[in-house]
Amino acid sequence: METVTIDAIGKYDGRNVTVCGWLTHKRSSGRISFLVLRDGTGIVQATCIKGETDEQVLELYPELTQESSLAVTGKVQKDERAPGGYEVLVTSIEVLQIAETYPISPKEHGVGFLMDHRHLWLRSSRQHAILRVRHAVINAARKFFDDQGFTLLDAPILTPSSCEGTTTLFEIDYFGDKKAFLSQSGQLYMEAGAMAFGKVYCFGPTFRAEKSKTRRHLTEFWMIEPEIAFADLETVMKLAEGLVVAIVKEVLETRGQELHELGRDITRLEQIQPPFPVVTYDEAVQIVNDAGESMPWGEDFGGAHETIVSNHFEKPVIIHRYPAEVKAFYMKNDPDRPEVALCVDMLAPEGYGEIIGGGQREDDSTVLKEKVEKAELPAKDFEWYMDLRRYGSVPHAGFGLGIERTVGWICGLEHVRESIPFPRLMDRLYP
Ligand code: 4AD
Ligand code: MG
Numbered sequence: 001m002e003t004v005t006i007d008a009i010g011k012y013d014g015r016n017v018t019v020c021g022w023l024t025h026k027r028s029s030g031r032i033s034f035l036v037l038r039d040g041t042g043i044v045q046a047t048c049i050k051g052e053t054d055e056q057v058l059e060l061y062p063e064l065t066q067e068s069s070l071a072v073t074g075k076v077q078k079d080e081r082a083p084g085g086y087e088v089l090v091t092s093i094e095v096l097q098i099a100e101t102y103p104i105s106p107k108e109h110g111v112g113f114l115m116d117h118r119h120l121w122l123r124s125s126r127q128h129a130i131l132r133v134r135h136a137v138i139n140a141a142r143k144f145f146d147d148q149g150f151t152l153l154d155a156p157i158l159t160p161s162s163c164e165g166t167t168t169l170f171e172i173d174y175f176g177d178k179k180a181f182l183s184q185s186g187q188l189y190m191e192a193g194a195m196a197f198g199k200v201y202c203f204g205p206t207f208r209a210e211k212s213k214t215r216r217h218l219t220e221f222w223m224i225e226p227e228i229a230f231a232d233l234e235t236v237m238k239l240a241e242g243l244v245v246a247i248v249k250e251v252l253e254t255r256g257q258e259l260h261e262l263g264r265d266i267t268r269l270e271q272i273q274p275p276f277p278v279v280t281y282d283e284a285v286q287i288v289n290d291a292g293e294s295m296p297w298g299e300d301f302g303g304a305h306e307t308i309v310s311n312h313f314e315k316p317v318i319i320h321r322y323p324a325e326v327k328a329f330y331m332k333n334d335p336d337r338p339e340v341a342l343c344v345d346m347l348a349p350e351g352y353g354e355i356i357g358g359g360q361r362e363d364d365s366t367v368l369k370e371k372v373e374k375a376e377l378p379a380k381d382f383e384w385y386m387d388l389r390r391y392g393s394v395p396h397a398g399f400g401l402g403i404e405r406t407v408g409w410i411c412g413l414e415h416v417r418e419s420i421p422f423p424r425l426m427d428r429l430y431p
Pocket of ligand 2: 354
């Protein structure tokens with residue numbers, strides 16, 4: 001007997017097949033009983049009819065609990081009313097395991113409970129839809145860079161130094177005599193890569209020991225980070241726009257069913273076409289203050305401010321030239337206006353906030369040395385980074401796109417925690 005996956009079952013109309021899966025629910029109306037199976041590729045109804053289905057199967061029926069694992073054999077038959085359009089007329093069932101009482105039932109559960117059962121929650125159709133969108137986002141992002149001649153260069157996770165500020169570093173004891181840190185960003189290594197390959201990107205997990213319990217913060221998240229030699233702020237602003245357009249396009253083309261399942265307003269995503277609005281930090285501060293806040297020039301946007309700016313536009317908004325003081329040490333200052341950095345953030349619309357951060361890097365060794373000192377970073381750990389300015393320094397720029405925030409926005413999620421299979425938050429390390 002051929003074992004088939006549910007998504008391919010239509011090709012076996014009229015034939016006998018075996019489907020392996022888990023029981024999502026069952027119902028019986030005396031003579032006919034239905035077993036609904038899922039196998040990760042879809043759901044299918046397995047129909048047992050008194051007089052036609054094996055007696056043994058009918059006797060088994062009362063024992064079959066939710067999430068029991070089964071191999072169901074029977075004839076595939078078209079049925080417009082069945083979910084997926086086909087059903088299996090059961091002849092026999094092999095039980096792999098009768099599941100214990102399943103903790104997740106169709107009734108409402110609190111988020112804490114679901115998060116404690118994340119390993120099981122992943123089986124639900126909503127989580128399935130979100131994580132399949134995530135897959136499409138990642139594929140689209142990689143393809144975008146691959147098609148433009150970028151080389152994938154994996155950055156290390158264990159690093160000797162900070163990249164995005166020492167207050168959010170996870171420290172690790174490295175064989176007793178040294179400290180290591182979990183990478184906050186692959187950027188510094190991508191700068192070395194850009195000097196070797198011209199255009200590179202990394203894609204991997206990054207870590208922030210941020211004591212923030214907001215709907216936008218994870219302690220472990222995935223970032224895709226391109227870096228380009230002989231490039232400036234303008235180049236990466238355009239590149240960031242192109243990337244986000246490509247990601248949304250791919251998700252709309254390949255994951256329409258999942259977006260529908262999530263109840264996402266697709267018309268909002270269909271508007272994500274170039275050009276995106278571009279504003280300076282100064283203009284963005286004005287938008288915040290016009291909304292009734294009193295934000296002084298020179299501060300970074302808080303979560304509430306970000307929401308205001310994000311809501312102000314239909315499309316993602318590109319904000320450039322923040323005060324250098326609030327940005328990381330590696331940013332290049334604007335030669336025409338040294339108090340601002342040649343940096344860029346992109347905020348997703350609908351209140352989702354920052355999804356991209358990046359800019360042009362300081363390429364002058366003397367200035368960079370001063371910046372490292374000012375940031376009170378240990379100079380010796382940055383010697384290799386200084387080398388990049390000693391041996392053929394060139395203007396270069398790049399950015400990082402956070403995968404989870406992008407997925408959260410595209411799926412219309414309330415909290416970023418559902419956009420990653422096993423979220424790590426300040427108060428969540430299990431399962
Ligand atoms: O703005 P960030 O901190 O930029 C960097 O790390 C740069 N070194 C990247 C670069 O230029 N190569 O982070 C970039 C993006 C943010 O815009 C956001 O999408 C995501 O990473 N991000 C987080 N996502 C979830 N939880 C957190 N705690 C995040 N912190 C940043
Ligand atoms: Mg940022």
